[in-house]
Each structure stands twice: as C-alpha cells, then as structure tokens.
Amino acid sequence: MAQRSTLKRSLGLWAIVALGLGYMTPTTVFDTFGIVSGDTFGVVPTAYLVALVVMLFTALSYGKMVRVFSSAGSAYTYTRRTMHPALGFLVGWSALLDYLLLPLVNAVLIRIYLVSLFPSVPSWIWVLAYVGCVTGVNVWSMRSTSRLNTVLVVFASVLIVVFLVLTAKELLAGMGEGTLVSAQPLWHQGVTTPAVLAGTTVVAFSFIGFDAVTMYSEEAKDQRVMPRAILLTVLIGGVIFFLGAWFTQLAFPNGTHFANSDDTLPEIGFLVGGKVFQILFIACAFAATVASGLASHASVSRLLHVMGRNGVLAPKRLFGYIHPKFRTPLFPVLLTGAVSLLAIGPSLELVSSMINFGALIAFTFVNLSVIAHYVVRQRRYKTAPDLFRYLVLPLIGAALTGILWYFLHADALIAGLVWCGIGVIYLAVLTRGFRRPVGSLGIEEAEDEDAAPVSSGTPAPH
Numbered sequence: 001m002a003q004r005s006t007l008k009r010s011l012g013l014w015a016i017v018a019l020g021l022g023y024m025t026p027t028t029v030f031d032t033f034g035i036v037s038g039d040t041f042g043v044v045p046t047a048y049l050v051a052l053v054v055m056l057f058t059a060l061s062y063g064k065m066v067r068v069f070s071s072a073g074s075a076y077t078y079t080r081r082t083m084h085p086a087l088g089f090l091v092g093w094s095a096l097l098d099y100l101l102l103p104l105v106n107a108v109l110i111r112i113y114l115v116s117l118f119p120s121v122p123s124w125i126w127v128l129a130y131v132g133c134v135t136g137v138n139v140w141s142m143r144s145t146s147r148l149n150t151v152l153v154v155f156a157s158v159l160i161v162v163f164l165v166l167t168a169k170e171l172l173a174g175m176g177e178g179t180l181v182s183a184q185p186l187w188h189q190g191v192t193t194p195a196v197l198a199g200t201t202v203v204a205f206s207f208i209g210f211d212a213v214t215m216y217s218e219e220a221k222d223q224r225v226m227p228r229a230i231l232l233t234v235l236i237g238g239v240i241f242f243l244g245a246w247f248t249q250l251a252f253p254n255g256t257h258f259a260n261s262d263d264t265l266p267e268i269g270f271l272v273g274g275k276v277f278q279i280l281f282i283a284c285a286f287a288a289t290v291a292s293g294l295a296s297h298a299s300v301s302r303l304l305h306v307m308g309r310n311g312v313l314a315p316k317r318l319f320g321y322i323h324p325k326f327r328t329p330l331f332p333v334l335l336t337g338a339v340s341l342l343a344i345g346p347s348l349e350l351v352s353s354m355i356n357f358g359a360l361i362a363f364t365f366v367n368l369s370v371i372a373h374y375v376v377r378q379r380r381y382k383t384a385p386d387l388f389r390y391l392v393l394p395l396i397g398a399a400l401t402g403i404l405w406y407f408l409h410a411d412a413l414i415a416g417l418v419w420c421g422i423g424v425i426y427l428a429v430l431t432r433g434f435r436r437p438v439g440s441l442g443i444e445e446a447e448d449e450d451a452a453p454v455s456s457g458t459p460a461p462h
Helices: 011-022 035-040 044-069 076-081 085-118 122-138 142-172 193-205 209-219 223-251 265-309 330-344 347-351 357-377 384-406 410-430
Strands: none
Touching: 011 142, 011 209, 011 223, 011 265, 035 044, 035 193, 035 223, 044 193, 044 209, 044 357, 044 384, 076 085, 076 265, 076 357, 085 142, 085 209, 085 265, 085 330, 085 347, 085 357, 085 410, 122 142, 122 265, 122 330, 142 223, 142 265, 193 223, 193 384, 209 223, 209 265, 209 357, 223 265, 265 330, 357 384, 357 410
C-alpha cells in the first residue's frame, strides 16, 4: 500500500539530464537570435556566457540543497524547510506561475507551427490533439515521458550539430565573418555592458530547465546523482547555446539578413542549408518544443503534487493522490493539461511576457536557503572553506540574480506581483486569517523520510 502511494523511482542520471535539456529547448538560441543580436549590438555569445556564469552559481546552491532534502518541490521545499512554511508557500506559488505557463507556451508554439503548415484546419484541433497526447504520456508513466523526451532531445541535438557543420562550411567559403576564429562575436566597438546585460536577461531564462530537474528527486533511481544532474544540465545546455550563438553570430554579424527578427530560426536554416535543411531545422524546433512540453508538464505536476501533499493546495486528496498503477500524480497532470488548453486563444507574446518572475523568485530563495540551512541552522561558517562554500558563493548567486531582477520586463513584474497578491489572499483564507500555522495544514510525514533533519548539526555531504 505504501509503495503505491509514492512516485516510482525509474530515472537514471542521463534520463534526468535529458529532461532538463528538453525543458530548456535548445533551439531557443535560433528562435531568439534576431532579438538578442539587436539588444546586444551583435554579441549574442557573450550574453549566453554571462547567463551561464549567473546560472552556475545558482546551480551550485541547488546542488547543495538537493543533497539535504530528497523530496520533490525544489525551491518551495527548500524555503519551507529552512526558513518558514508560509514563505515556502509563497515561493512555490510564485514558481507555479512560470511552471504552469511554460506548458501553455509550448502548446501555443505547436499551434503556430501546425496552423502555418495546415491553415485550413481549425487551430483548436491541434491544441486538443497536442495537449491530449502530452497529458496522456505524463499520466501513463514517468519512464514513458522520459524515453520520448530523450528521443526528441537527441533528434534536436543531431540537427543542431548538422547546423554547426553546414555553417562552418559556409563560413570557410566566405559567408559572414569568413572565419571560424574571431573576437567579433564576443566584443567589438559600439558594444556596451548595459546592452549585454539586457540581452542576458532574455537568454538567461533559456536555462530554467536546470532547476526543473530537482522536481524529479523522488523519481531518481539514486538520489546521489541529483547534484551532478543539475550541473550537467547547466553545462551541456550552456555549451549548446554558446556554440549555436557563436556560429550564428559569425555567419550573421548583424540583423540585416532577416526579414522577421522575432523568430529567425526558419530564415537561419534556409540561408545556411537551403530549403531542405530549412524544413529539417523547423522539424528540429518542433521536436524540441514537444520535448519541452513533456518535461515542463511533468515538472509542474510534481510541484502541484508536493504542495497538495503538504496540504497547502486543496483538496489534498486530489493534489496528493498518486495513481496506484501508473505511479504518477494523476490530478496535477490532468490539471496542467486543462490549463494548457487555454493555448487555443492567446498570442505567444501575451503568454511569454508573463514568464520569468517566478523563476527569479525561485533562484533567489534557493541561494538564501543555503545560507539559512548551513550557516544559520548548522553554523557551518567556522572554517574558511565552509564560509566560502555556504555563504560567499550563495551570496554571489543571489547578487547576480538581482541583476536580472533589475532588467526584468515590466509585464512580467506586474503579472508576477498580481499573482503573488492572489497567493497571499489564498494563504489568508487557508490559514483563517493567518491564525492557523501553515505547518499544521497536514504535511505528510513521508515527504521527509529521506531528507536530513533541518535541525541536525551533522554536516551534510558535499
């Protein structure tokens, strides 16, 4: 009976990394290239390098926390366990905005792709078919979701490698900069630091998938692989983004080549490899979007499940329920599918403008959770290595995240604040005007069986 009430541990290291890479959508570098190139005055690779550095500091903090708390829930769990249950709820609630919207964004993209190919077919049919398939796979099993995601990620990665080879051939033939080695894609006259940072805020959120992998903590075959999976996801994703940006920037030093700078992937494919490769490159983008849809659907389902299991999302018996046969969180998966059906109506610009607030909330509080757990609770600051590892590095991560806060799009900030306001009202109702502690709302004992006690003075492995 106990076994049927838990998520199934079926994921190995590379399956988790593939889910993270799928979530990150590697082809994003080509979709947004025109926008970022304009923002940075033609140094897109530099923007990705800066973003990678920022994400690495936060990834180190995620790695530290996932060693201590093996349950799913990511930033929500870490904040709730190290700081305060109410604060943890608000962090989880904020993250829900991004987590719920990303599957919706993927559904909108799929709708756009298919309507462009089959304009005579009503768009709602494509949304229903896509959302139904993704939801069905996520209900069936995490292993099925992982395997299909891996196939799609491998296909997209192979096409990206083909793109790099074709671009290198064109560069050596005189296209763009006419060379594979040049400082121009990194820095040149006219480029400014504020411009690079503005571009960094756009590309940084391509890395969001690395924190999503922590949602699979309870489904990892071996919990010890999680810190490695987080770092590998960031590093491999960063290398893919940088190489894609590097070769594209060499081939197209400025944005004059593109008729549509809002989505340059189709034109990049055509200019580099002709019509046949353009079709394959669009198929690559389609596969990457479906992979992201599968991974993001799975991630938000786990967050909804953990928050429901803890009693902060009602009804608990639905959010906390695990299907006895499939060993998946049935109601959260179906709810995420229902939200994704909203892709029938809104534009991509409207939905995407609301994303990123929750991610920055999560990044900030994971860094602070490291300090709260290791420095404040365990007093791990009496040696120089501990002070550097548990105070200095997380503070740098939080400070670098603060830079991204400064450049956050106004629409995302407004939408995030409104969503947080709704969360505060919901929490007030849930706790009967804050008279009832959040920690007494029926938190499952099973959630923390594998986690190290917060109050313990025993150093966690590092």
